[in-house]
Amino acid sequence: LAKTTQPISMDSYEGQEVNITCSHNNIATNDYITWYQQFPSQGPRFIIQGYKTKVTNEVASLFIPADRKSSTLSLPRVSLSDTAVYYCLVGGGTGFQKLVFGTGTRLLVSP
Amino acid sequence: EAQVTQNPRYLITVTGKKLTVTCSQNMNHEYMSWYRQDPGLGLRQIYYSMNVEVTDKGDVPEGYKVSRKEKRNFPLILESPSPNQTSLYFCASSLLPGQYNSPLHFGNGTRLTVT
Numbered sequence: 001l002a003k004t005t006q007p008i009s010m011d012s013y014e015g016q017e018v019n020i021t022c023s024h025n026n027i028a029t030n031d032y033i034t035w036y037q038q039f040p041s042q043g044p045r046f047i048i049q050g051y052k053t054k055v056t057n058e059v060a061s062l063f064i065p066a067d068r069k070s071s072t073l074s075l076p077r078v079s080l081s082d083t084a085v086y087y088c089l090v091g092g093g094t095g096f097q098k099l100v101f102g103t104g105t106r107l108l109v110s111p
Numbered sequence: 112e113a114q115v116t117q118n119p120r121y122l123i124t125v126t127g128k129k130l131t132v133t134c135s136q137n138m139n140h141e142y143m144s145w146y147r148q149d150p151g152l153g154l155r156q157i158y159y160s161m162n163v164e165v166t167d168k169g170d171v172p173e174g175y176k177v178s179r180k181e182k183r184n185f186p187l188i189l190e191s192p193s194p195n196q197t198s199l200y201f202c203a204s205s206l207l208p209g210q211y212n213s214p215l216h217f218g219n220g221t222r223l224t225v226t
Binding site: 032034036041042043044045046049051087099100101102103104 | 115144146151152153154155156159170201203211212214215216217218219220222
């Protein structure tokens with residue numbers, strides 16, 4: 001099982017770009033990298049998923065280097081509503097059997 | 112609306128009194144799972160199910176039971192709750208486990224307090 005390591009917390013200001021890095025040194029060949037966002041008292045919500053290189057959608061970008069031992073979630077021009085906990089999840093390549101979430105990164109966006 | 116529904120949202124009980132937390136999804140997902148979330152420990156998987164009548168243990172299964180008799184429902188059972196099971200619980204489902212762009216869909220959680 002790929003274990004992930006993320007910073008515990010990050011601070012930013014509105015309008016800035018935020019990059020959250022996740023380390024996953026023992027990622028398996030078939031594993032995907034998925035990021036989730038969680039607001040207080042709500043379940044995590046899917047943000048973005050990737051396997052290698054760069055993936056972009058309407059809310060974020062995901063950068064994955066060639067060795068895939070880490071990944072970086074990039075949130076462009078954050079707003080107050082982006083204050084949340086962000087989880088990096090590695091797995092799923094051979095089924096979602098035992099999915100190991102990390103402790104997440106608590107992002108605080110200030111005015 | 113596609114969703115995962117958990118009930119109840121809040122539950123306070125006493126040690127040893129059996130309880131069930133229900134989870135239902137309306138997306139025809141094969142995969143369902145239960146997690147508990149505790150401060151500083153993130154999300155930990157309790158049990159998962161790959162399909163009807165197929166269940167298996169996650170990382171923290173002790174003290175919990177599950178069943179999957181129908182595709183849409185995956186109840187979490189605590190036969191004899193103890194205070195260390197006080198936690199926030201989440202149910203999640205996925206259409207095709209292991210497939211790209213088939214992420215987990217989470218319910219809104221059940222906050223359980225065992226006194």
